[in-house]
Amino acid sequence: MTDDELYRAQVAYLLERSAFYREKLAGHEAGSLDELAALPLTEKDELRATRTPENPIGAHLCVPREEIVRIYSTSGTTGDPSYVPLTAGDLENWIVGSARSYAASGVRPGQTIVSTYNAGPFVAGAALAAFERIGLTHVPVGTGNTEKLLRAVEQLRPEAVVLTPSHAAYLAESHPSLAGSSVQRVLVAGEPGGGEPAFRARLEEGWGAQVTEAMGVGDIGVSLFGECERQDGMHLGAHGFVHLELIDPDTEAALPLEDGASGELVLTHLQHRAAPLLRFRTRDHVHVRTTPCPCGRAGIRIRCVGRTDDMLIVRGVNVFPSAVREVVGAFAPDVSGNVAVRPERPGVTQEPPLPVAVELARGREDDPRLAEAIREKLRDVLVVQTRIELVPWGALRRSEYKSTLVER
Ligand SMILES: [Zn+2]
Numbered sequence: 001m002t003d004d005e006l007y008r009a010q011v012a013y014l015l016e017r018s019a020f021y022r023e024k025l026a027g028h029e030a031g032s033l034d035e036l037a038a039l040p041l042t043e044k045d046e047l048r049a050t051r052t053p054e055n056p057i058g059a060h061l062c063v064p065r066e067e068i069v070r071i072y073s074t075s076g077t078t079g080d081p082s083y084v085p086l087t088a089g090d091l092e093n094w095i096v097g098s099a100r101s102y103a104a105s106g107v108r109p110g111q112t113i114v115s116t117y118n119a120g121p122f123v124a125g126a127a128l129a130a131f132e133r134i135g136l137t138h139v140p141v142g143t144g145n146t147e148k149l150l151r152a153v154e155q156l157r158p159e160a161v162v163l164t165p166s167h168a169a170y171l172a173e174s175h176p177s178l179a180g181s182s183v184q185r186v187l188v189a190g191e192p193g194g195g196e197p198a199f200r201a202r203l204e205e206g207w208g209a210q211v212t213e214a215m216g217v218g219d220i221g222v223s224l225f226g227e228c229e230r231q232d233g234m235h236l237g238a239h240g241f242v243h244l245e246l247i248d249p250d251t252e253a254a255l256p257l258e259d260g261a262s263g264e265l266v267l268t269h270l271q272h273r274a275a276p277l278l279r280f281r282t283r284d285h286v287h288v289r290t291t292p293c294p295c296g297r298a299g300i301r302i303r304c305v306g307r308t309d310d311m312l313i314v315r316g317v318n319v320f321p322s323a324v325r326e327v328v329g330a331f332a333p334d335v336s337g338n339v340a341v342r343p344e345r346p347g348v349t350q351e352p353p354l355p356v357a358v359e360l361a362r363g364r365e366d367d368p369r370l371a372e373a374i375r376e377k378l379r380d381v382l383v384v385q386t387r388i389e390l391v392p393w394g395a396l397r398r399s400e401y402k403s404t405l406v407e408r
Contacts (some may be wrong), residue, residue, distance in 0.1 A: 003243055004033040006270040013220045014276060017062035021278060033243060036268065037254035041247070041279045044219065048082050052120025057083045060275045068274055073121040074218035075176065084123060084219055085274040091126065093241045093271065094221050098130035098214075101226025101237025102162070104297065105187050105212040112158040113187075116167060116280040118408035119141045124190060126222040127162075134359055150175060157182035164190040165203065165213070166403040169337070172206020173398070179208035184304070189223060192236045192284075192304040192322050195233070198329025202337050217282045220267045225302060233301030243268040244300075245279070246288060249308045257300055258288040263306055283308045296398055306343045310406060312343060312383050315352045321405035327374075327381050328358050334370055336361050338396040357407075362393040 001009075013032045014021040028039055050059035069088045073081040086094065107247035109112060113136045118186040119125040120143075131138040139156055141148040150172070152158065163171075165188040170371035172178060186209045194203075194213030203211045212227040216232055224242055236244060246255040246263040255263045265284045269276040271323075293301060306320035313319070321341045329337045338359040343350050358374055360366070371388040378386050397404075 001238065002130075003270060005370040006240065007033045007036070007243060007268070008295075010268075010270055010272070011096060011278070012330075013062070014278065018060055018276070019066060020059035023059075024278075030358070035247075036243070036245065036279065037267075039279055041266065041281050042277055042332050043281055044283075047277075048080070052081075057085055057275060060277065061085060062276065063087060063274050070126075072123045072126070072218075074123065078227050081121075082219070086126075087273040090272055090274050093238075094126050095129045095133055096219060097238030097241050098127045098216070098223040098241075099237075100131040101214045101223040101235070102127070102130050102187060102236065104158070104226040104228040104295070105137060105185055105214075106210070106229045106234055107134060107160050107187070108186055109139075111160060112137040112139060112156060113160040113162060114139045114141055114149060114152045114156070114158045115148060115162070116141055116143055116145070117190075123216060123218050124220045127216070128334055131162075132225065138290065146174075147170065149331055150178075152279070153178070153181050153183060159183065160185040160187060162187040162189065163201075164188060164197065164198050164399075164402055165193040166191065166399040168194075168203050168396045169199070172203055173336075173341060176206070176342050179206060181208070183207055183209045185209055186211045187214060188212075189216070192306050193325070193403070195227070195231075195303040196322065196326040196329065198326055198332060199337060200231070202329065212361070215266060215284075215302075217265075217280075217284065219277060220269065220280060220282070224267075228293060228295040228297060230293055230295055232293060233287070234291070235295075235297045235301055235305045236299055239299060240272055241272070243270055246286070247281075249285070249311075250281075257288055257290065259288065262286065262305070265302065265304075285311065311348065312341070312350050312354065312406075313348050314352050314354050315372040317383050319354065319382055319384050323330070323382055324356060324384075324386075325377065325405060328356075330377070331358075331370065331374055332360050334364055334367075335374075336393055336396075338398070339405065340396050353387040354384060355389065357391050357396060358387045359391050359396045360393055364393070366390050366392075 111327040224238040249264040306322040
């Protein structure tokens with residue numbers, strides 16, 4: 001079936017089974033996939049607001065409990081976690097899409113991969129099944145267990161590892177011997193950053209391996225996107241399961257998916273059963289590439305530049321902390337690549353100059369000319385006035401899971 005046929009069937013299913021969407025779509029005419037932008041967006045908080053003691057999942061639930069084989073939680077940045085139910089078919093589609101996304105990295109059947117996710121409450125656990133599906137020998141060592149990971153790399157000699165970019169950076173910095181290990185591919189996921197050129201270069205040097213990224217969206221699916229060996233953005237591994245759109249996060253207007261476009265990613269399930277979502281706002285801000293990829297995979301590619309939740313507005317200009325890190329990272333080897341944006345006031349809107357702590361590389365001394373060069377570069381590239389404080393190597397917090405680029 002084409003995506004349009006799947007979409008029409010999905011909408012019919014929603015109107016039949018979903019109390020949430022029956023109400024939301026009342027008065028709207030759901031036509032073809034091309035007309036999707038005329039329908040209302042779905043916010044995570046709206047779903048959360050429909051939860052009751054009798055239905056703790058929410059009014060978007062479409063199936064009886066006996067058809068649900070698994071219920072994940074999304075961590076959520078605020079408030080209670082919300083539940084993500086899956087039927088057996090939903091789970092299977094997640095695994096198929098995730099396997100496609102991770103296979104794009106170039107890992108091959110017969111190779112060995114060490115994973116650092118836990119098969120815990122969060123959707124990332126579903127990606128674990130994707131590694132077996134690809135035909136890899138999968139060695140799960142769990143989250144935050146550096147000793148186990150290092151031992152597995154040394155003794156089992158995997159070709160690949162999968163971890164968050166923060167964890168990959170922490171390990172590369174703290175264990176220089178990894179550069180000579182068996183690992184040829186480092187697959188990063190779980191937070192943005194793996195596609196930032198300077199950050200990626202640092203990871204690749206530290207690991208002596210190719211770094212590619214993957215990305216999922218908790219409420220929609222695990223590892224929906226995965227980058228190929230060309231490292232020019234993530235392909236949609238979940239094609240046929242998910243449809244993507246781009247919107248302006250401020251006006252909510254749909255944006256054309258053209259080369260170089262950027263905006264908030266909006267996703268629609270195409271053949272989900274347990275609790276399908278339509279035009280779900282992901283809060284992920286992405287850049288779009290539409291030129292054909294030499295790897296031969298069809299469709300557009302995306303790179304996530306940050307969460308719209310992390311975005312600051314400085315004198316009318318949108319600033320993503322991850323973009324600050326990217327610009328600063330180009331000053332390696334003078335800097336370590338770690339940064340902390342330190343807003344002086346609560347909320348999104350900030351007055352210039354925006355304070356940014358930039359960590360020096362090991363052994364480098366404070367240098368006012370370097371600080372000035374970084375300040376000028378940030379002004380030129382991101383159109384933001386900053387106040388740069390150079391801090392000694394080791395002064396900024398490292399994370400073994402996910403980084404916080406904003407310190408308040
Ligand atoms: Zn490609």
